[in-house]
Amino acid sequence: xxxxxxxxxxxxxxxxxxxxxxxxxxxxxxxxxxxxxxxxxxxxxxxxxxxxxxxxxxxxxxxxxxxxxxxxxxxxxxxxxxxxxxxxxxxxxxxxxxxxxxxxxxxxxxxxxxxxxxxxxxxxxxxxxxxxxxxxxxxxxxxxxxxxxxxxxxxxxxxxxxxxxxxxxxxxxxxxxxxxxxxxxxxxxxxxxxxxxxxxxxxxxxxxxxxxxxxxxxxxxxxxxxxxxxxxxxxxxxxxxxxxxxxxxxxxxxxxxxxxxxxxxxxxxxxxxxxxxxxxxxxxxxxxxxxxxxxxxxxxxxxxxxxxxxxxxxxxxxxxxxxxxxxxxxxxxxxxxxxxxxxxxxxxxxxxxxxxxxxxxxxxxxxxxxxxxxxxxxxxxxxxxxxxxxxxxxxxx
Amino acid sequence: xxxxxxxxxxxxxxxxxxxxxxxxxxxxxxxxxxxxxxxxxxxxxxxxxxxxxxxxxxxxxxxxxxxxxxxxxxxxxxxxxxxxxxxxxxxxxxxxxxxxxxxxxxxxxxxxxxxxxxxxxxxxxxxxxxxxxxxxxxxxxxxxxxxxxxxxxxxxxxxxxxxxxxxxxxxxxxxxxxxxxxxxxxxxxxxxxxxxxxxxxxxxxxxxxxxxxxxxxxxxxxxxxxxxxxxxxxxxxxxxxxxxxxxxxxxxxxxxxxxxxxxxxxxxxxxxxxxxxxxxxxxxxxxxxxxxxxxxxxxxxxxxxxxxxxxxxxxxxxxxxxxxxxxxxxxxxxxxxxxxxxxxxxxxxxxxxxxxxxxxxxxxxxxxxxx
Numbered sequence: 001x002x003x004x005x006x007x008x009x010x011x012x013x014x015x016x017x018x019x020x021x022x023x024x025x026x027x028x029x030x031x032x033x034x035x036x037x038x039x040x041x042x043x044x045x046x047x048x049x050x051x052x053x054x055x056x057x058x059x060x061x062x063x064x065x066x067x068x069x070x071x072x073x074x075x076x077x078x079x080x081x082x083x084x085x086x087x088x089x090x091x092x093x094x095x096x097x098x099x100x101x102x103x104x105x106x107x108x109x110x111x112x113x114x115x116x117x118x119x120x121x122x123x124x125x126x127x128x129x130x131x132x133x134x135x136x137x138x139x140x141x142x143x144x145x146x147x148x149x150x151x152x153x154x155x156x157x158x159x160x161x162x163x164x165x166x167x168x169x170x171x172x173x174x175x176x177x178x179x180x181x182x183x184x185x186x187x188x189x190x191x192x193x194x195x196x197x198x199x200x201x202x203x204x205x206x207x208x209x210x211x212x213x214x215x216x217x218x219x220x221x222x223x224x225x226x227x228x229x230x231x232x233x234x235x236x237x238x239x240x241x242x243x244x245x246x247x248x249x250x251x252x253x254x255x256x257x258x259x260x261x262x263x264x265x266x267x268x269x270x271x272x273x274x275x276x277x278x279x280x281x282x283x284x285x286x287x288x289x290x291x292x293x294x295x296x297x298x299x300x301x302x303x304x305x306x307x308x309x310x311x312x313x314x315x316x317x318x319x320x321x322x323x324x325x326x327x328x329x330x331x332x333x334x335x336x337x338x339x340x341x342x343x344x345x346x347x348x349x350x351x352x353x354x355x356x357x358x359x360x361x362x363x364x365x366x367x368x369x370x371x372x373x374x375x376x377x378x379x380x381x382x383x384x385x386x387x388x389x390x391x392x393x394x395x396x397x
Numbered sequence: 398x399x400x401x402x403x404x405x406x407x408x409x410x411x412x413x414x415x416x417x418x419x420x421x422x423x424x425x426x427x428x429x430x431x432x433x434x435x436x437x438x439x440x441x442x443x444x445x446x447x448x449x450x451x452x453x454x455x456x457x458x459x460x461x462x463x464x465x466x467x468x469x470x471x472x473x474x475x476x477x478x479x480x481x482x483x484x485x486x487x488x489x490x491x492x493x494x495x496x497x498x499x500x501x502x503x504x505x506x507x508x509x510x511x512x513x514x515x516x517x518x519x520x521x522x523x524x525x526x527x528x529x530x531x532x533x534x535x536x537x538x539x540x541x542x543x544x545x546x547x548x549x550x551x552x553x554x555x556x557x558x559x560x561x562x563x564x565x566x567x568x569x570x571x572x573x574x575x576x577x578x579x580x581x582x583x584x585x586x587x588x589x590x591x592x593x594x595x596x597x598x599x600x601x602x603x604x605x606x607x608x609x610x611x612x613x614x615x616x617x618x619x620x621x622x623x624x625x626x627x628x629x630x631x632x633x634x635x636x637x638x639x640x641x642x643x644x645x646x647x648x649x650x651x652x653x654x655x656x657x658x659x660x661x662x663x664x665x666x667x668x669x670x671x672x673x674x675x676x677x678x679x680x681x682x683x684x685x686x687x688x689x690x691x692x693x694x695x696x697x698x699x700x701x702x703x704x705x706x707x708x709x710x711x712x713x714x715x716x717x718x719x720x721x722x723x724x725x726x727x728x729x730x731x732x733x734x735x736x737x738x739x740x741x742x743x744x745x746x747x748x749x750x751x752x753x754x755x756x757x758x759x760x761x762x763x764x765x766x767x768x
Contacts, residue, residue, distance in 0.1 A: 001399065001400060001402065001403070001406075001466050001688070001692060002399045003398065003400070003688070003689060003692050004398060005398050006398065009398070284762075287761075287765045288758075288761045288765075291712070291764050291765060291768075292761075294709075295709045295712055295713050295764075296682065296713075298685075298686065298689070298709060299682040299683070299685045299686050299713055300682065300685075302685035302688065302689055303681050303682055303684075303685045305398055305400070306400045306685060308398075309398055309399060309400045309401070310400075313401065324677075324678050324681060327678060328678060328682065384671070387670070387671045387675075388670070388671075390677065390678075391667075391670035391671070391674050394674075394677065395650060395673055395674065395677065396650075397650075397654070397664050397665070397670050397673070
């Protein structure tokens with residue numbers, strides 16, 4: 001029994017930490033720790049810094065630009081991003097689309113897309129959910145009909161995607177579409193398509209969330225022509241691709257590093273805030289809530305390491321263990337945002353300066369941050385869906 | 398990083414589990430509970446034979462030089478079996494002796510403790526003092542070469558069987574520890590059965606005369622050793638509770654998979670599935686904290702950090718024990734309420750575990766003070 005990283009792993013951790021501290025552009029880090037969204041340019045700039053270092057796609061095979069790190073190093077790398085306030089690259093290209101291409105893509109598709117994903121030339125987004133297909137993804141209706149044109153065969157895509165995170169930055173979108181509506185089993189008749197977002201017929205409409213931020217979108221497809229060479233794997237076998245992707249969730253899904261940094265920020269805040277002239281952090285009622293969150297996070301970090309250790313020993317993918325980390329990780333994130341907002345009491349109310357007024361830039365972000373993080377238990381497979389997965393896979397129910 | 402038990406640790410855990418499964422099943426345990434002593438001599442002898450009483454003692458004292466991490470898996474097995482023999486209390490008394498006793502004191506008492514023939518208990522808690530470890534109501538005064546012990550102790554688990562009590566008492570110098578013969582004149586026991594079936598006693602000391610050699614270590618200097626021993630005990634209790642919680646979850650899964658209502662196993666209902674998932678996640682989180690507490694106690698080092706980590710674990714285990722035991726009974730329905738099912742006994746065990754050595758509030762306060 002040894003709860004600590006090996007000397008090599010500790011050295012690696014220090015290397016990543018030191019490099020991140022020295023190389024995150026200050027303005028980008030400031031945005032992250034002050035809860036401001038990043039522009040497409042910010043993501044692109046950071047992506048290039050990582051790519052130049054050779055760290056933009058650590059989990060890829062070495063021949064495509066991966067680092068060859070084992071799962072422990074990949075976990076450490078992710079955690080250090082969170083701790084340092086370095087933004088994770090959006091997963092849609094480097095993690096999701098790339099995993100699919102590496103497993104199912106043709107040599108031409110790999111050649112065409114992977115290098116550009118590695119360097120960040122293309123910003124990828126995900127087209128899965130639809131208004132009528134959320135947790136029940138197989139209910140999707142966006143239609144793709146194969147037809148011939150003078151310049152070759154195309155799929156004509158018509159329908160709507162929703163909750164497209166950073167869709168307004170997207171150069172490319174990977175979509176699950178229905179290529180056969182006649183099948184009895186809904187999971188059959190779905191295909192995985194890569195779509196250039198500059199194609200005529202695509203409209204992106206913002207969905208403004210309750211924090212006032214523009215993060216997600218609706219994407220409408222009106223008879224969009226997609227060349228057939230952009231089909232990944234076989235026609236009507238897209239569900240196989242989607243399931244493969246679900247089995248490759250990251251072990252870092254508990255976001256322990258980021259929550260550590262947020263918890264430290266919460267403690268700072270609660271030390272500065274006064275209640276009856278005393279630091280709020282010494283108030284027993286507040287303190288107990290904070291301690292319970294800290295303990296849950298400590299436990300989550302150890303549970304993540306236990307699962308990592310099990311994975312390393314058995315060579316098996318993490319399966320439903322990742323669901324556990326996702327549930328507790330998002331609960332901890334949400335609890336911290338809630339306590340942050342409560343810590344500043346009435347000062348959480350001012351939200352936007354108007355008519356030339358001035359407001360505190362830190363406290364004014366705490367309520368929107370709390371609002372925004374309600375998403376965490378909904379996205380990436382709602383926590384209820386995660387419980388279904390654990391019930392089935394781990395408990396055998 | 399390695400969370401796996403060593404081969405030796407795994408073999409010992411398997412052996413303890415196997416023996417308890419064979420000789421300490423539900424009905425056998427019920428018979429122990431109903432017996433006059435509430436104690437199984439044969440189980441006690443077996444646990445001693447397996448080396449559990451010696452495991453965490455120094456090799457110089459005839460022990461195996463192990464620690465809390467080595468005892469973790471055996472304690473889980475004891476928790477799963479709802480062992481009522483005061484193994485934990487015996488081990489903790491041994492730790493106090495080993496860490497504070499002189500060579501002659503250790504030589505006189507530890508061999509019997511190790512082979513199980515001499516039963517020891519640690520008399521610490523006092524009426525009206527909740528979880529405080531510094532004695533108030535028990536005092537010892539020195540006069541012409543002897544100590545005179547007066548006062549009272551509460552809920553001394555294992556006192557009824559004990560030949561020897563390790564007693565904390567206030568002396569003019571501060572907190573001190575004494576070895577007291579349980580049959581000495583002036584020692585009076587008021588025995589009881591705890592809510593989870595252990596035998597305990599309130600103990601009165603009325604002008605109990607002790608030789609100079611009854612004092613363990615230096616007078617007034619015992620509190621750090623007591624705090625260390627209780628942190629160690631708390632880490633073991635956490636492991637015990639993990640075993641009981643694992644049983645509660647497994648039993649609930651088994652029950653809901655077989656119990657049919659509305660024509661289906663009730664485990665097919667999503668509302669119950671999600672509650673069992675919550676039990677599982679809570680258990681895994683609690684297990685992580687129990688492992689860390691044991692590792693921290695073994696690492697030694699800064700006592701404040703040790704106590705903070707143990708408090709963190711105890712808060713998590715207390716919360717988890719409550720949630721998992723309550724959900725286990727609820728999901729068993731009426732059957733979960735009856736004495737006929739082990740789950741109700743597990744409920745009692747976990748309820749007491751949540752409070753023993755400090756409830757969540759006690760440890761929240763201590764954690765904050767140490768952070």
